Amino acid sequence: MHMDQRAFQDYYPDEVSHCYGCGRLNERGLKLKSYWDGEETVATFFPKPYHMAVPGYVYGGLLASIVDCHGTGTAAAAAYRAEGRAMDTQPPIRFVTASLRVDYVRPTPLGMPLEIRGKVKKIEGRKVVVTAAVSAAGEVRVRGEVVAVRIPESWMSRDASADSPR
Amino acid sequence: MHMDQRAFQDYYPDEVSHCYGCGRLNERGLKLKSYWDGEETVATFFPKPYHMAVPGYVYGGLLASIVDCHGTGTAAAAAYRAEGRAMDTQPPIRFVTASLRVDYVRPTPLGMPLEIRGKVKKIEGRKVVVTAAVSAAGEVRVRGEVVAVRIPESWMSRDASADSPR
Numbered sequence: 330m331h332m333d334q335r336a337f338q339d340y341y342p343d344e345v346s347h348c349y350g351c352g353r354l355n356e357r358g359l360k361l362k363s364y365w366d367g368e369e370t371v372a373t374f375f376p377k378p379y380h381m382a383v384p385g386y387v388y389g390g391l392l393a394s395i396v397d398c399h400g401t402g403t404a405a406a407a408a409y410r411a412e413g414r415a416m417d418t419q420p421p422i423r424f425v426t427a428s429l430r431v432d433y434v435r436p437t438p439l440g441m442p443l444e445i446r447g448k449v450k451k452i453e454g455r456k457v458v459v460t461a462a463v464s465a466a467g468e469v470r471v472r473g474e475v476v477a478v479r480i481p482e483s484w485m486s487r488d489a490s491a492d493s494p495r
Numbered sequence: 496m497h498m499d500q501r502a503f504q505d506y507y508p509d510e511v512s513h514c515y516g517c518g519r520l521n522e523r524g525l526k527l528k529s530y531w532d533g534e535e536t537v538a539t540f541f542p543k544p545y546h547m548a549v550p551g552y553v554y555g556g557l558l559a560s561i562v563d564c565h566g567t568g569t570a571a572a573a574a575y576r577a578e579g580r581a582m583d584t585q586p587p588i589r590f591v592t593a594s595l596r597v598d599y600v601r602p603t604p605l606g607m608p609l610e611i612r613g614k615v616k617k618i619e620g621r622k623v624v625v626t627a628a629v630s631a632a633g634e635v636r637v638r639g640e641v642v643a644v645r646i647p648e649s650w651m652s653r654d655a656s657a658d659s660p661r
Contacts, residue, residue, distance in 0.1 A: 347547050349554040357545035379523035381513050382591065383650070388515040389592045390563045394556025425548065426555045429597045484549070 336362035337370075337402040340416040342485045345423050350398035361395055363402040363447070370403040370447040376439055387437040392471050395445055396461045397429050400475025403447035404457035408479065411452055421485050424457065424477035437463065437470040455479040502528035503536075503568040506582040508651045511589050516564035527561055529568040529613070536569040536613040542605055553603040558637050561611055562627045563595050566641025569613035570623035574645060577618055587651050590623065590643035603629065603636040621645040 338351045338361065346352045351361040363372040372395070380391045404424040409416050437443065443465050450458040456478055463471035504517045504527065512518045517527040529538040538561070546557045570590040575582050603609065609631050616624040622644050629637035 345549050347550055349546050349548070350556045352547075355545060355547065357543075377523075379521060380515050381518075381521065382515070383511050383646075384513055388560075389595065390516045390556065390560025393559040393563065393595060393597075394554075397556045397559065426599055428599065429555065429559060429595075431559075431595045433592055433594065480549075 334364050335416075336364055337406045337416065338362055338398075340421070341405075341423055342421045344485050345421075345480075348398065350394045351402060359391075359394065359398070361398045361402070361445075363399050363406070363445075365406060366446075368448070370399065370406060372399050372402075372445040372447075373442050374445065375442045378439065381439060385439055387439050387443070387465075389431070389433055392433070392437060392443075392463055393429060393431045393473070395443070396431055396463065396471065396473035397426050397475060399445045399447050399461055400429070400459040400473070401426055401477045403449065403459045403461075404475070404477035404479075407449045407452060407457055407459075420482045422479060423485060424479050426475055427456070427478045428476040429473065431471060431473045433471055435468070435470050437465050441465055443470075450474070500530050501582075502530055503572045503582065504528055504564075506587070507571075507589055508587045510651050511587075511646075514564065516560045517568060525557075525560065525564070527564045527568070527611075529565050529572070529611075531572060532612075534614070536565065536572060538565045538568075538611040538613075539608050540611065541608045544605065547605060551605055553605050553609070553631075555597070555599055558599070558603060558629055559595060559597045559639070561609070562597055562629065562637065562639035563592050563641060565611045565613050565627055566595070566625040566639070567592055567643045569615065569625045569627075570641070570643035570645075573615045573618060573623055573625075586648045589646050589651060591646050592641055593622070593644045594642040595639065597637060597639045599637055601634070601636050603631050607631055609636075616640070
């Protein structure tokens with residue numbers, strides 16, 4: 330399915346790759362990786378034993394986090410597609426979350442991989458709305474919706490100028 | 496304000512004190528602590544440097560997590576109040592999240608304490624709806640709403656029976 334793809338998050342410029350949920354440069358973070366699968370997007374995440382709500386079940390805040398980052402990742406990928414651009418072209422596109430909604434449909438068992446699937450609901454200017462479903466053992470456990478807003482290009486200058494904060 | 500109170504979460508039975516967001520027994524967790532302040536509830540949380548979205552700003556999934564746990568804690572405290580009971584009386588009351596909504600009103604700066612304030616919007620049978628606001632430097636950054644559902648007492652038996660899973 331996505332063996333030949335780099336994850337969306339691996340295209341983010343260094344300056345915006347420190348996110349706790351999905352930044353490849355955040356050593357303490359969750360490092361979520363999202364990919365295209367046809368018209369949908371998909372990520373797999375294996376919670377740690379301590380990502381617990383009550384014994385045996387995954388913590389809701391962790392589930393909200395992976396929905397959030399899969400949502401902003403999907404929004405970025407969809408914006409590149411809408412512009413007919415590959416994800417390694419300039420200028421970079423990255424989104425932040427304006428609003429997040431998560432419905433815990435049924436408990437999410439701990440100790441197995443979770444599949445997060447995203448769909449683009451709409452693109453409106455700089456705003457992209459993504460719906461997501463998190464499944465474990467083949468059953469949907471969580472449904473979410475992310476309203477993502479494109480961040481200004483000026484936050485992500487790749488110009489290696491002498492006065493760069495990095 | 497709450498110097499003379501134990502946190503809501505410190506009353507949770509051991510069996511349900513492993514939550515990554517607020518369980519006192521989760522060594523890797525965030526250990527959120529919530530208290531009454533008149534008719535509102537309040538918690539303070541100091542994000543770690545790695546709880547980052549983009550440099551200088553707090554990760555949205557972390558903000559969702561503290562809204563979530565402050566919401567379920569507030570729901571439990573409100574349920575005790577509604578029954579005219581102290582939080583150390585039996586049977587224990589604890590809630591899980593059915594639904595979580597978080598609006599990121601403005602960016603949340605990293606490197607300072609956050610104040611989370613909760614209000615009980617309604618109590619309907621086993622369901623409690625809590626609204627929350629997260630502030631930094633005196634300004635509201637995030638608004639949230641948690642729909643919390645009371646978990647069955649049978650999940651939290653304190654009877655030390657021979658066949659207890661603990």
